[in-house]
Amino acid sequence: MAAKKATAKNALALSKEQFKDSIVKHLRSTLGTDEARANNQAWWKATCSAVNELVFDRLTETSKANAENDSRAVHYLSLEFLMGRLTVNNLHNVGVFDAARDALTDLGKDINDICDEEPDMALGNGGLGRLAACFIDSLATLNYPAVGYGIHYEHGLFRQEIQGGRQIERPDSWREYGNPWEICRPESIQEVPLYGYVETVFGEDGKMRKVWHAGRQIKGVPWDIPVVGYEAKTVNVLRLWESKAADFFDWDVFNAGGYVDSQAEKSQAEAVSKVLYPNDESEQGKELRLIQQYFFCACSLKDIIRRYKRNHTDFSQFSKQAVIQLNDTHPTVAIPELMRILIDEEGLVWDDAWKICSETFAYTNHTLLPEALEKWAVYLFEKVLPRHLEIIYEINRRFLEDEVEAKWPGNDEMKRHLSIIEEGETRMVRMAFLCVVTCFKTNGVAAMHSELVKQDLFPEFCELWPERFENVTNGVTPRRWLLACNEELASMYTDLVGDQWPRDLTLLSKANEFADDAKFQKKFMDIKHTKKVQLAKVIKDLCDVEVDPNAIFDIQIKRLHEYKRQHLNVLHILALYRRLLENPNYEMNKRVFIFGAKAAPGYKLAKDIIYAINKIADKVNNDERIQGKLKVVFLPNYRVTLAEKLFPAADVSEQISTAGYEASGTGNMKFALNGALTLGTLDGANVEIAEEVGDENVFIFGLNCDEVKALKAAGYNPWDYYYGNPELKAVLDWLETDYFTPGAPGELASIKQSLLEGGDPYLCLADFASYSEAHIAVDKMYSDKKGWARKAIINSASVGKFNSDRSIEDYVDRIWHLEKVMPN
Ligand code: KOT
Numbered sequence: 001m002a003a004k005k006a007t008a009k010n011a012l013a014l015s016k017e018q019f020k021d022s023i024v025k026h027l028r029s030t031l032g033t034d035e036a037r038a039n040n041q042a043w044w045k046a047t048c049s050a051v052n053e054l055v056f057d058r059l060t061e062t063s064k065a066n067a068e069n070d071s072r073a074v075h076y077l078s079l080e081f082l083m084g085r086l087t088v089n090n091l092h093n094v095g096v097f098d099a100a101r102d103a104l105t106d107l108g109k110d111i112n113d114i115c116d117e118e119p120d121m122a123l124g125n126g127g128l129g130r131l132a133a134c135f136i137d138s139l140a141t142l143n144y145p146a147v148g149y150g151i152h153y154e155h156g157l158f159r160q161e162i163q164g165g166r167q168i169e170r171p172d173s174w175r176e177y178g179n180p181w182e183i184c185r186p187e188s189i190q191e192v193p194l195y196g197y198v199e200t201v202f203g204e205d206g207k208m209r210k211v212w213h214a215g216r217q218i219k220g221v222p223w224d225i226p227v228v229g230y231e232a233k234t235v236n237v238l239r240l241w242e243s244k245a246a247d248f249f250d251w252d253v254f255n256a257g258g259y260v261d262s263q264a265e266k267s268q269a270e271a272v273s274k275v276l277y278p279n280d281e282s283e284q285g286k287e288l289r290l291i292q293q294y295f296f297c298a299c300s301l302k303d304i305i306r307r308y309k310r311n312h313t314d315f316s317q318f319s320k321q322a323v324i325q326l327n328d329t330h331p332t333v334a335i336p337e338l339m340r341i342l343i344d345e346e347g348l349v350w351d352d353a354w355k356i357c358s359e360t361f362a363y364t365n366h367t368l369l370p371e372a373l374e375k376w377a378v379y380l381f382e383k384v385l386p387r388h389l390e391i392i393y394e395i396n397r398r399f400l401e402d403e404v405e406a407k408w409p410g411n412d413e414m415k416r417h418l419s420i421i422e423e424g425e426t427r428m429v430r431m432a433f434l435c436v437v438t439c440f441k442t443n444g445v446a447a448m449h450s451e452l453v454k455q456d457l458f459p460e461f462c463e464l465w466p467e468r469f470e471n472v473t474n475g476v477t478p479r480r481w482l483l484a485c486n487e488e489l490a491s492m493y494t495d496l497v498g499d500q501w502p503r504d505l506t507l508l509s510k511a512n513e514f515a516d517d518a519k520f521q522k523k524f525m526d527i528k529h530t531k532k533v534q535l536a537k538v539i540k541d542l543c544d545v546e547v548d549p550n551a552i553f554d555i556q557i558k559r560l561h562e563y564k565r566q567h568l569n570v571l572h573i574l575a576l577y578r579r580l581l582e583n584p585n586y587e588m589n590k591r592v593f594i595f596g597a598k599a600a601p602g603y604k605l606a607k608d609i610i611y612a613i614n615k616i617a618d619k620v621n622n623d624e625r626i627q628g629k630l631k632v633v634f635l636p637n638y639r640v641t642l643a644e645k646l647f648p649a650a651d652v653s654e655q656i657s658t659a660g661y662e663a664s665g666t667g668n669m670k671f672a673l674n675g676a677l678t679l680g681t682l683d684g685a686n687v688e689i690a691e692e693v694g695d696e697n698v699f700i701f702g703l704n705c706d707e708v709k710a711l712k713a714a715g716y717n718p719w720d721y722y723y724g725n726p727e728l729k730a731v732l733d734w735l736e737t738d739y740f741t742p743g744a745p746g747e748l749a750s751i752k753q754s755l756l757e758g759g760d761p762y763l764c765l766a767d768f769a770s771y772s773e774a775h776i777a778v779d780k781m782y783s784d785k786k787g788w789a790r791k792a793i794i795n796s797a798s799v800g801k802f803n804s805d806r807s808i809e810d811y812v813d814r815i816w817h818l819e820k821v822m823p824n
Contacts, residue, residue: 013095014054019103022050035107041177043109044117047100048087048180052226054094056183058235058823059226065823066145070311072320073145074816075304076136077297077334078327080129080276081150081238082157083121083225084480084640086181089137092484093228119174120639121225122156123240125280126559127666128366130640131445132327134666134804137477140229140236141503142808143820149300151292152223152240155275160598160637165614169278169601182223182240188306190220190299191246194291198387210344212387217246218269220299230479230502234823241299243272279600280559281372290333290376290384297334301341315346319359323816326363326439329374329431335361335438336388336395344387350394362815363435363442364472365453366663369563375428378421392429396420399437407464418460436461436468441815443470446664446685448705470814473688474664475804478505481670485644488527489674489796505673506800511793521789528651528675528792535649538642539594539633545621547631551590552782555676556654557638557646560597560606563661567609567751568764569593569654572772573616573632574731580626589782592631596638596646608750610634615740615748643667648674651792652778655680656771658762660705662686669802675792677781679774681767685802693798697791699781701774702767711766718756721765728768732756 014022026049027033031042038046066073091097101111124130132148139146158169175182193214201209220241227236245266271288272295304322312321326332335357342353367373381389400415408414420437422428436442436458444450450471454462462469483490483502493501493508501507514520532549539547547553556569573593579586595613599606617632635642653671655662655678662684672678672689679699680686690698703711722729735752738745755764782788800806812818 014050014099016099016102016106019050019096019099020106022053023047023103023107026050040109040114041117043104043107044087044114045178045180047104047114051087051090051094051096051100052180054096054232055090055226055228055235058228058232059237061823062234062236062821065821067310069145069821070321071145071821072818073147073322074139074811074818075300075322075324076132076139076146076148076327077300077324077331078129078132078148078150079293079296079330080124080327081121081132081136081148081240082124082126082129082640083133083238084644085115085118085120086225087115087118088484089480090181090228092479093141093230094232119172119176120156120641121174121179122172122639123150123153123174123276125157125276125278127664128280128328131366131474131666131804134475134477134480135808136227136236136238137229137479138475138804138808140227140234141231141477141479142805143229143234143822144808144812144816144818145821146236146818147304148227148236148238149296149303150238150240151273151276151296152221152242153273153276154242154270157276157598157639158278158601162610162614162634162636165611165618167599167607167610171275182225185222185224185239188222188303190222190241190302192218192220192243192295192298194218194294194384196386198390210387210390212340212344218272218295219244219246220295222299222303234821239300239303241273241296243269243295245269278598279602281367281369281561282600282603283372283374285375285377285380287380287384290380293330294333294337294385294388297331297337301334301337305341315342315348315352315356319356322360323818324361325811325816326361326435328364328366329435332363332374332431332435333385333388335434336385336391339391339395340387343391354395354398358438359440361435361439363432363439365432365442365444365449365457368449368452368457368663369661374431375422376431378427378429381429389429392420392434395434395437403464414460432457433461440468441470442468443472443815444663445472445474446688447471447473448682448687449663449684452660452705472807472810472814473801474666474669474685475802475807476666476669476673477804478502478673480644481647482673486527486531486648486674488530489524489648492523492527503805504800505803505805508797508800511797515790515793515797516786518786521786521793524675524793524796525785525789528649531648531674535645538645539635542635543633545617545631545633547592547633548590548628551592551631552651552778553592553594553649554652554654554679554778555594555596555646555650555671556656557594557596557643558665558667560599560603560609562605562754563657563762565656565658565762565764565767566595566597566613567755568656568767568771569595570609570612570616570751571728571731571764571768572775573620573630574734575727575772576775577616577620577623577626577630578727578730578734580629581623584625584627588629588779590629590631591779592633594633594635594646596635596642598638605750605754608748612735612740612748612751619740643670647671647676650674650676651782651788652676653678653680655683655686656702656767657681657683658767659683659703659708661762669799672795672799673802675796677778677788677791677795679778688801689799692801693795697794697798699774699778701770703763703770708763711763716760716763716766718760718765721768722756725769727772728765 026046136148156172161168195215199211225238342348444453497507647670653676655668664685681702682704735748741747
């Protein structure tokens with residue numbers, strides 16, 4: 001019997017024949033070509049236009065329903081939305097994927113080739129940006145009024161090329177040839193002031209007012225990306241701002257004969273939305289980055305207020321109508337901006353403005369890493385946003401003199417410790433403190449992380465306001481991360497539990513009843529094998545490496561960072577390789593270690609680790625002595641589109657961060673959902689995944705968070721582990737030779753150095769032995785085919801909790817308090 005499919009129901013759905021007609025019509029009337037002349041790009045755009053006929057209609061209905069209801073809405077402010085491709089996802093969510101595929105087949109086209117024309121919308125670095133993308137998908141699916149606000153970067157995250165084993169960054173130009181999903185809205189352009197000075201003026205009533213005389217003005221042009229909920233009832237908007245020169249500025253200069261100057265003005269203004277900063281979890285304090293933050297916050301707030309004012313004449317209902325979620329501290333400047341608008345422009349008194357702000361903003365923390373906690377030099381603020389600095393000072397003064405003084409009377413040390421302004425050689429604004437002081441809720445992104453946010457990051461704030469701290473465990477959208485990326489497994493589940501699982505992922509738990517069923521196991525593992533065969537082909541195409549789909553596919557895909565410990569994975573690979581060389585009969589299942597990772601362009605050690613992986617891969621993959629038992633693959637340009645091919649093909653999911661450092665992780669959820677077994681530390685959401693799937697179905701190793709802290713407090717000495725473990729010593733020493741870099745000894749030495757002289761800040765050496773044992777357990781377990789299949793099924797069937805719809809419902813219950821609006 002042909003497998004059933006979970007197909008979104010949609011009254012507007014097109015039949016195959018209608019879809020064909022629509023595509024052909026768009027080829028001709030939208031793209032100015034025809035079936036005979038069109039290239040794949042034109043076919044792709046015509047397909048998108050056909051879908052958009054449905055999508056735009058739902059978009060209009062949704063905004064009409066929201067306006068009529070005057071409903072409370074969430075505004076998700078994020079500097080990053082890592083959307084990936086939209087075509088396949090939208091076809092699924094509108095419920096016309098099959099019709100589109102069959103229509104294209106009839107027209108002589110393969111839907112995969114056509115959809116491959118779409119560039120990734122890579123407007124984010126990693127986890128934080130991808131989470132934002134999953135969240136707006138869930139908000140639309142659940143019919144909540146919501147707008148995502150961000151920046152319309154001309155260049156998203158760089159494209160990674162590997163040359164001679166090293167990462168090279170190339171510009172990403174995702175909209176070079178136009179993007180069929182976006183709609184420009186010139187009617188909603190906003191002006192953004194910058195620089196200048198603040199004047200204190202006294203009105204005729206004797207009242208003091210502040211006037212900010214901006215030194216420059218740029219404009220923000222909104223581009224709307226429709227966000228199609230599952231079954232396309234609701235289509236929300238992701239509104240991205242593009243910066244342009246404000247008209248009157250360049251015209252003034254131009255008219256005065258300064259054509260060249262006016263061009264400089266134009267390119268300065270356009271620089272603001274030119275490129276996404278590629279630094280994941282580290283801060284650089286660059287002026288242009290501060291301007292990016294302010295630019296999109298100012299545009300978004302004006303947009304929110306403009307919409308509010310359609311139905312309201314004063315601000316008394318503002319915080320009832322609008323909640324603004326700050327995706328980490330990057331949009332924090334929205335706080336003083338709203339204060340400024342309310343006081344300076346709308347004439348509210350401080351206390352009323354403050355009440356509105358503190359009832360409107362909520363803040364999500366995504367990291368505990370000290371280098372990622374944003375601070376801005378006071379002098380930069382003063383230069384770019386002088387009025388905002390004054391407001392921040394006043395927020396701080398009131399906080400210290402009222403709240404801190406009341407709780408800890410006369411304690412100047414505490415005031416210094418909690419001040420939003422950090423004293424020192426360069427005075428700094430601590431953005432996270434400004435968030436916690438203002439926001440009515442602060443949340444972490446996994447249970448363990450939220451505890452650490454309270455205990456380690458903000459303990460005193462938590463003493464002051466315990467009720468402000470929440471947890472909302474992250475989730476991922478099952479539409480993209482199972483339905484669209486793993487059609488085979490998706491239809492197996494639809495056969496088993498019906499077609500509602502893409503909404504209610506807990507329905508998959510039914511599969512637990514079949515975890516020991518031989519037929520079910522075979523079907524499940526056959527699908528895994530199919531996905532591994534497909535991935536093997538991708539690996540051959542991209543890396544020219546042959547891998548055996550019967551081998552264990554062991555995958556670590558995430559940004560490259562020391563705390564994520566790709567180099568711990570490398571040390572273990574070297575240990576395995578050494579065992580195989582020393583003992584050709586060393587018992588192990590064939591294993592393919594697969595990596596995908598981008599390094600921040602200025603992060604030297606991260607780039608050295610990529611180089612090491614590639615050099616080790618060269619050697620290992622071509623060493624006949626080990627008879628193909630071990631392969632190492634580094635897939636270039638890891639991104640959402642590649643991730644969609646990797647998660648379904650994984651046997652082992654590497655989640656090996658030092659305990660206490662990974663806030664949540666979301667890749668861990670996608671792996672488990674697709675039937676991979678987690679090899680991980682008790683960190684972030686791994687803890688909750690283990691809880692859901694059962695300890696016996698994951699491989700946990702290493703120090704836990706308390707042990708990490710204790711070892712650090714006691715004075716961790718990596719040399720003890722180096723001298724105490726001959727195998728570890730041997731692989732570290734290997735890195736200093738020219739074995740992997742013939743004729744160039746020392747090219748991989750920086751890794752050893754960081755782990756010994758550098759003090760091994762993330763305890764790779766301390767966890768090495770335990771990690772290595774866990775790998776032996778993985779290998780043993782894989783030999784038991786039935787035992788492994790059982791565990792893979794249980795993993796996939798038991799992670800319903802990590803549906804981002806559940807995360808959104810948690811946000812709604814605990815923080816946003818929204819009501820659903822059903823468009824007609
Ligand atoms: C980046 C810069 C500053 C502050 C935080 C970040 C950040 C955090 N970027 N990505 N993250 C990740 O966010 C994910 C979603 O919550 C988490 O799953 C992951 O653990 C974070 O590392």
